Amino acid sequence: MVTLKELAKLLNVSVSTVSKALSDSSEIGENTKRRVTELANELNYKPNRIAQQLKTSKTKVVGVVVPSLMNPFFAEVVHGIETTLENHNYDMMVCISNESLEKEQRSFDLLSTGSVDGFIVAVARETQTNHSIKHFENVGRTTPIVMFDRVLNDVACSKVVVDDFETVYQATKYLIEEENRKHLLLISNIEELSVGKQRIKGYAKAIEEANLKSSVLKLDDEINPDELILEHLKKNLNIDAIISIDHITGIMALNMVKKIDKKVPDDISVIGFDYVDSKFVSSPKISVVNQKGFKIGETSAKLLLDELNSKSRVKHKTIMVKSLLSLNGTTQNK
Amino acid sequence: MVTLKELAKLLNVSVSTVSKALSDSSEIGENTKRRVTELANELNYKPNRIAQQLKTSKTKVVGVVVPSLMNPFFAEVVHGIETTLENHNYDMMVCISNESLEKEQRSFDLLSTGSVDGFIVAVARETQTNHSIKHFENVGRTTPIVMFDRVLNDVACSKVVVDDFETVYQATKYLIEEENRKHLLLISNIEELSVGKQRIKGYAKAIEEANLKSSVLKLDDEINPDELILEHLKKNLNIDAIISIDHITGIMALNMVKKIDKKVPDDISVIGFDYVDSKFVSSPKISVVNQKGFKIGETSAKLLLDELNSKSRVKHKTIMVKSLLSLNGTTQNK
DNA sequence: AAGATAATGGTAACACTTAAAGAGCTTGCA
DNA sequence: TGCAAGCTCTTTAAGTGTTACCATTATCTT
Numbered sequence A, B: 001m002v003t004l005k006e007l008a009k010l011l012n013v014s015v016s017t018v019s020k021a022l023s024d025s026s027e028i029g030e031n032t033k034r035r036v037t038e039l040a041n042e043l044n045y046k047p048n049r050i051a052q053q054l055k056t057s058k059t060k061v062v063g064v065v066v067p068s069l070m071n072p073f074f075a076e077v078v079h080g081i082e083t084t085l086e087n088h089n090y091d092m093m094v095c096i097s098n099e100s101l102e103k104e105q106r107s108f109d110l111l112s113t114g115s116v117d118g119f120i121v122a123v124a125r126e127t128q129t130n131h132s133i134k135h136f137e138n139v140g141r142t143t144p145i146v147m148f149d150r151v152l153n154d155v156a157c158s159k160v161v162v163d164d165f166e167t168v169y170q171a172t173k174y175l176i177e178e179e180n181r182k183h184l185l186l187i188s189n190i191e192e193l194s195v196g197k198q199r200i201k202g203y204a205k206a207i208e209e210a211n212l213k214s215s216v217l218k219l220d221d222e223i224n225p226d227e228l229i230l231e232h233l234k235k236n237l238n239i240d241a242i243i244s245i246d247h248i249t250g251i252m253a254l255n256m257v258k259k260i261d262k263k264v265p266d267d268i269s270v271i272g273f274d275y276v277d278s279k280f281v282s283s284p285k286i287s288v289v290n291q292k293g294f295k296i297g298e299t300s301a302k303l304l305l306d307e308l309n310s311k312s313r314v315k316h317k318t319i320m321v322k323s324l325l326s327l328n329g330t331t332q333n334k
Numbered sequence C: 001a002a003g004a005t006a007a008t009g010g011t012a013a014c015a016c017t018t019a020a021a022g023a024g025c026t027t028g029c030a
Numbered sequence D: 001t002g003c004a005a006g007c008t009c010t011t012t013a014a015g016t017g018t019t020a021c022c023a024t025t026a027t028c029t030t
Helices: A004-011 A015-022 A030-042 A049-056 A072-087 A101-111 A125-130 A134-142 A164-178 A194-209 A225-235 A249-259 A293-309 B004-011 B015-022 B030-042 B049-056 B072-087 B101-111 B125-130 B134-142 B164-178 B194-209 B225-235 B249-259 B293-309
Strands: A061-066 A091-096 A118-121 A145-148 A158-162 A184-188 A216-218 A241-244 A269-273 A287-290 A318-321 A324-326 B061-066 B091-096 B118-121 B145-148 B158-162 B184-188 B216-218 B241-244 B269-273 B287-290 B318-321 B324-326
Touching (some): A004 A015, A004 A030, A015 A030, A061 A072, A061 A101, A072 A091, A072 A293, A072 B072, A072 B091, A091 A101, A091 B072, A101 A118, A101 A125, A118 A293, A134 A145, A145 A293, A158 A164, A164 A184, A164 A194, A164 A287, A164 A324, A184 A194, A216 A225, A225 A249, A241 A249, A293 A318, B004 B030, B061 B072, B061 B101, B072 B091, B072 B293, B091 B101, B101 B125, B101 B134, B118 B293, B134 B145, B145 B293, B158 B164, B158 B293, B164 B184, B164 B194, B164 B241, B164 B269, B164 B287, B164 B324, B184 B194, B184 B249, B216 B225, B225 B249, B241 B249, B249 B269, B293 B318
Parallel strands (some): A061 A091, A061 A118, A118 A145, A158 A318, A184 A216, A184 A241, A241 A269, A269 A287, B061 B091, B061 B118, B145 B158, B184 B216, B184 B241, B241 B269, B269 B287
Antiparallel strands (some): A091 B091, A287 A324, B287 B324
């Protein structure tokens, strides 16, 4: 690795001259600047980022801590984060909590000691159920944190949330009012998450307002969720609309409906949650709530960058990213 | 942030004493060690990683550069990488090339100047078509690189590859020999990738050995791939087996087969490529080639860690991770 | 000749590690 | 008894690559 020192020696100038010349300082003569930059290019000099980071105590790195990357929603958010950071010349260190509190804590511990300028996090399931917030509070004192999707209300930091309640409320209302559905079923495999609870509440409200009967099928950690859905459908042949609040059970339900010889969307409408491939793996293309993962990532990153680049301590913001009801082939779309 | 200096001042010892005490050096008296560690715990001292990194010129960070995280295969590999690195107390910086050569180069440029100890990369589509390898060669001289899946043969580095040829060859052979299929169709949307080419070759070989007619449907960047598949199926009603070489068109084909009123797997068998949700979104559960993404990530990470931890320059290895033919509901499995 | 201006140099600091030196003991042996 | 040798514990110093700040030198103005 070529260093400033070596350049300086080769050019017979001091290290500080080289440093200044390369940062195009007005203190340095044009001639010298040219000589320096030419040699630097020739030897392919690149400043050592670690040394810069130590000196300036800025890393230009953001720590991203998510429960999983195999959940397409998080993958999409991370993609949005990456794109935004990249545009502002930031890098990211990704840690996967695997829904484990301990791992999340370790990641925060490790990265908070100089490695990153700030954090973007979706809290682990375990953190959410245990209500452990110490690691956030400790780090948060010195390092900005932005939470998205899975958010802890009692941690003081900026947040990017999804209008889970409203979204599912609207979707349910659509099925009831526009499609005149009377016997709705909600399917959930994320019942214990805050977002899941919100979504179920949105459903419940719409159902209640219409004076219908609420019906919820919970599938947490089942081995054969599809069979449970099928059974449920067989036992409740009057079901005329299904709303799934995760990215997978909607498609599953769609497949099961076909098995009981009902037509989608004529006999039964299905609304699921979007993910990158949902359009491709379902037939007819499933109608979905599009959560705008990319936008959420983008928004989170921008929020964090704002905090990082303002010297004065900024007030914490909470931004809501609206979901979009995207009606495709499994609803009637009148 | 508490520093060694502050601890030293509070304890009236020198900085190096504190440093050594905390690393449990035998040079330091038990008494002092106790005093130091106690205060360090009390003040929640954590060594500044950046300073450590500068001093030791080890970062304990690996740069991971992948074309996308929204491709579930890469997400799975990255998960495998993360898990392995985590076990060895390494962190990772993830960059997404978005299939762009330029972005890939930028990532390598930036991270290679002190930020990471080594790289794990799946090369971008553009890199592969352009055959640009300079950025790998430059970095590779000083920093170990491990390539996986998308590999460039003319770059000297360790590699983790999938037995693409063999896998599809075997899968095709299975359809021909075990299920007695005569009119096979291969569907591909990754025709221009090296892995795609290999897979098609494997198919071609099996077809040739059986003296059958090769039929390939290419779907690169089509807007409505499902309709093209449907059309193709309608025009070729004698097709009795479909093999897809990516994670999405297999499920798509399965759905299309249902539309032409043929039964899977009685009339037509379907084999696709596995991804995390393929079991859940297909009905019957699709038979797949399981690429073992996690294992690939794990293997890549281990390979890199080996290189990092051996002082002598190690020979570059190429490891093949075998795929697994996982027969589910879309094949006859006699 | 004094002061302004331009160009460059030197030093310290960032937080840490580590080799080498030093201080204060106890031993051992003539 | 005296003192070199050895031991344990601690400090000093040098170094990692960079930047910020202050100092120095040379040249030019008036």
